[in-house]
Amino acid sequence: MVLNSNDILETIKMIQEENLDIRTITMGISLLDCIDSDIDKSCTKVYDKMMRLACNHVKTGEDIEKRYGIPIINKRLSVTPIAMLAAAAKGSPVKFAQTLQKVADETGVNYVGGYSALVHKGFSAGDRELIESIPEALSVTTKVCSSVNVGSTRAGINMNAVALMGKIIKQASEATAKDHCFGAAKIVVFCNAVEDNPFMAGAFHGVGEADCVINVGVSGPGVVRSAIAKMPDATIDEIADTIKKTAFKVTRMGQLVGTEASRMLGVPFGIVDLSLAPTPAVGDSVAHILEEIGLESCGAYGTTAALALLNDAVKKGGVMASSRVGGLSGAFIPVSEDAGMIDAVNRGSLCLEKLEAMTAVCSVGLDMFVVPGDTPAEILSAIIADEAAIGMVNSKTTAVRVIPAIGMKEGETLEFGGLFGSGPVMSLNKFSPAKFISRGGHIPAPLQSLKN
C-alpha cells in the first residue's frame, strides 16, 4: 500500500502542533486472589502480583512511543477496590495504600487507582474503614488515587455515604494543605462508576473484569479544535460530521496502541476510552472547542448544547474506530486542567451552576474545581448529592472532584502544576443544606419509565 504524504504530514501536525497524544495506558489488575485475613500477608501478595504483571508496563509504553512516534503521557495501574481486601483483613487499610505506592515507585507508573469503595446501596465490611482512612492514605502517599461510588441508577443514592464524603474530602484537603491541598485532587466521588475506566483519579479494576487487562485512554481536544477552525462557515451538522471523522482517527490510534501494548505484555486488551481529555497546555482545551464552534466564552448560553453535540459526535466517530469501547468515553471538563475553562472562570463567564448543567450532557462531572477552604463539609456533600442525582436520573456516570483550597478565598488561584494546572477559587451558593444532608438514609432508585 502506498502511503500518502498528506496523511503523513497531517499525522505529524496533529502530534506536533495540536497535542495529539495517548493520554494513558492503564493496566487493570485484579487483586481478588490477594485477599488474606492477615493484612501483612495480603499486602505481600498484592505487591508480588502487581510487580509480576506490571514490571514491564512502563518500558512497553516507552517502546510503543518510539515505535509509532506518539507521545504516551501516562502509564498507570488500576486495581480491585481495596475495600474488598480490607473487608477480610484486620488493621489499617493505609497499609494497602503504602503497598500501592511502593509498587508505583518501583514500576515507575504515574498513578495507581483503586483505593476505592463501592457503597451505592450500603456499607459492607471494610467500606467504612477504607473511606475513613482515605485522608491519611492520600497524605502519606503521592501516587495513589481514591474513588467512592455513592449512587447508581439501579440502586439510588446512599446519602450516608454522601454526607461522609463531604467530610472526607475536606479532611484530605486539610491533611495535604502544605502540598496545594493535593489530597482532594486524588479523590473522586462517583455515581454509576464504570469498571474499566483508565483515567485517574477514578480508575479501579471492577470485579466483572478479567484478571489483568490493558485499557487505553485517548485524547486530542487540540486536533478537534483545529479541524473546526478550518470551517468557519459550516453549519452545525457539518461540524458534527468533522468531529466524528477526527474522533475516528484519534481512536484508531488508541486502538492500535492498545492492541500493540496488549500483544507486547501478553495481557488481554480491554477497552479504548474515547475521551477528549484536556491539559493546561495551550491548544489542548475542550473549552476552546466550544468557543471555536461559536461561543464568545465557555459558559455562555449555548455551551450546554455545543457540548452535547461535541460529546455525541466524539462517541459516534470513536465507536466505529475501535473494536471495544468503554470507560467514561466523552468530553472531560476539568476546570483546572483546561486553559480555556480557567480563563472562562476568571473572566466571569463560567459559574458552578453552568458547569453542573454541562455535566448532564458530557462525559463525567464536576471535575477539578476549587472552592474556598472554609466551605462547610455539608455544602461539599450537597454538591455531591446534586451531581449524583444528575447521573442517577440520566443513567450516566457523574463524578465530583472538588478541592477545598485551605486558607484561600474566592478570587485567589490554587496552583497544582503539571497536568493538573491551576484552579481559580470559585464562588458558591452559601445557603445551608445542613439539615438535608444530616438526615442520612437513601434516595430511592428512580423510575425507568414515564420519562419526562
Next chain:
Amino acid sequence: MRAVVAVIGKDTVGILAKICTICAESNANVMDVTQTIMQDLFAMTMLIDISKCEAHYTELADKLTKAGEEMGLQIHVMHEDIFNAMHRI
C-alpha cells in the same frame, strides 16, 4: 515492515547523506524519498524497510531523532501501521 522518516528544518549540506548513513548502519533499506525545498526550508519524507532491523528499530529511531537535534532539524520516525490505522478504514 516499513517506517516513515519525516524531516523538517533549515536546509544544510549533507542532511540526506547523514540520515541514509544511519539507516544503512542499522540495515534499514531506503525505499522511497520525497523531498521539497521551499526557500530554505527542507521537508522530506522517506520510506524505509525495517524488516531486517526490527529488533533494533527503537535504537534506530533514537539515533535519527538525536541526529536531527544535532543538525537543528525535526525528525519523526513512525512505524507505517499508525498511518494505515488512522487514514484507512
